[in-house]
Amino acid sequence: MNPSPTHFSRRSPPQLRNGVYELYWTFASRRQSAFEARLAGQSQPWTSDPILQVYKFCNVFRAADRVSQFMIKDVAYGQDAETTARDRVFQITAFRTFSNIATWESVTSELGGSPRLDHLRSGEFERALDRVKAQNGGLYTGAFILCANKAFGFDEKHRNHVALFKHMFLDHACAERVLQAPSLEAVVELLQGFPLMGPFMAYQTAIDLNYSELLDFSEDDYTQAGPGALRGLKKAFTNLGDYSPADTILWMVDRQDEEFRRLGLSFRGLFGRRLHGIDCQGLFCELDKYCREAVPQLTSARSRIKAKYSGSERNIDLFFPPKWQLPSSGVIRGSRPMSGERKRRQAMVAPLKSPKEVHEELAIADLFA
Known part of the structure; x- marks a missing residue:
């Protein structure tokens, strides 16, 4: 069962790692904005973030990823x-x-x-x-x-x-x-x-x-941190206080509206659907990957991002569980990554921020102060 905010308030909370904790929410905002730009039919790049342009990252919402989409539409339904x-x-x-x-x-x-x-x-x-x-x-x-x-x-x-x-x-x-x-x-x-x-x-x-239509439990009733999420948790927090990894993930679910607002980040969710436990769990895994480029001084068992964005020529006709009653969907058009020449021309029009500038924006220099 998802612990209540009152239950959380009686315990010592996780201790934030300044800059990287904020990067969790910043990544979620930027990655979801890129998803929305692609869905709207905009041409590449769908983001000004140089790391997101080069490397492959899962969607913010697990159900929107290609394999999950196939599973939902063609297997579950x-x-x-x-x-x-x-x-x-x-x-x-x-x-x-x-x-x-x-x-x-x-x-x-x-x-x-x-x-x-x-x-x-x-x-x-x-x-x-x-x-x-x-x-x-x-x-x-x-x-x-x-x-x-x-x-x-x-x-x-x-x-x-x-x-x-x-x-x-x-x-x-x-x-x-x-x-x-x-x-x-x-x-x-x-x-x-x-x-x-x-x-x-x-x-x-x-x-x-x-x-599927076979079960209908809240995704916030239970969660579990996978290996990648555990690495992301270690980067976002200096310690978890009295919280377990699963508790911390559900704590993030509860804090999402407050944190996006506090940091001035745009986040409309998945056609209005909020982040749930499975999504916040996955975001910690993606944070771990993102930090390998954005904050390389935070070492872990994985030192580089293995997969670069390669694109797909397949269209994805978005389909989500009907019981979610999402007001809209759409089609993700197949695409290939930009050529080197096209990237160069795009950079001339709108220079991209370097990873170093991303570090500075997020006050990464204060990480170990």
């Missing part, structure tokens, strides 16, 4: 008439395990429709994965760190996961238990009780299940 609620729980869990759109589309094509528990029971699902792996060369994305042990005795990772799904859904009625769960936390606890389902993957899967 897919239109396969033969899919039951139990099938849907399996589909969402399986999709998040691979987190790979190409894998899912190929498996669906191989099966002639969305994977169902009947396909899992008959072995058709596993055979489809075998064929897709042979064709595509791989099945997984690098977005999540998956448990790598051979829990079910197979050398190939996907065979262990197929065995896991059989264990979960055919042997231990996981779908039925998810559908009867009393809370988001209960769903996470159920999922992480199975082999290969670490705590953070269980949390991410529970959020995906909660996007």
Whole structure:
């Protein structure tokens, strides 16, 4: 359950790291503004922030990211008439395990429709994965760190996961238990009780299940900090006081309106939807990445941002859970990054701020004073 502000007030709060704490909110404002500029059809660059121009960062709102968008529209709300609620729980869990759109589309094509528990029971699902792996060369994305042990005795990772799904859904009625769960936390606890389902993957899967019409818990009822968020928390705060990482994330949820207003930052949310626990958790992960360029003196286990922005030629027809009742959506048009010449011409019209100037704006020089 989300602790109340009164509950928070009786405890020693997290101690802010001046400059970097503010950078959390500044990043959220700039990244969301870039999303809105792209949605409005503006040409690149969608931001004057040089770090955001060069490197790849997730959206401020998890549900707006490309893979989550596919999951919501094509998996959680897919239109396969033969899919039951139990099938849907399996589909969402399986999709998040691979987190790979190409894998899912190929498996669906191989099966002639969305994977169902009947396909899992008959072995058709596993055979489809075998064929897709042979064709595509791989099945997984690098977005999540998956448990790598051979829990079910197979050398190939996907065979262990197929065995896991059989264990979960055919042997231990996981779908039925998810559908009867009393809370988001209960769903996470159920999922992480199975082999290969670490705590953070269980949390991410529970959020995906909660996007669907099968569950309807508040995303602020429970949260969990992943490895990247833990690194971001260490950069934003000198210590967390009496708060756990999860408490601190929900503390940020409560403070968002006050902080955007205090810092004079524009933030309209996702068509009016506020940041929730899963979004504030993700923002700490993105803060950790952003600081590798903006505040390199704050070292951590990761010293550079691996992925540069590469663009995508695919359009994304935005679709969010209907139960959210968002007033608007739109289409994110596919694009490629600007050429070097185009960047040079753009810089002549509107010079971009260097990372050094960003540091100075945020009083980074006072970090260690």
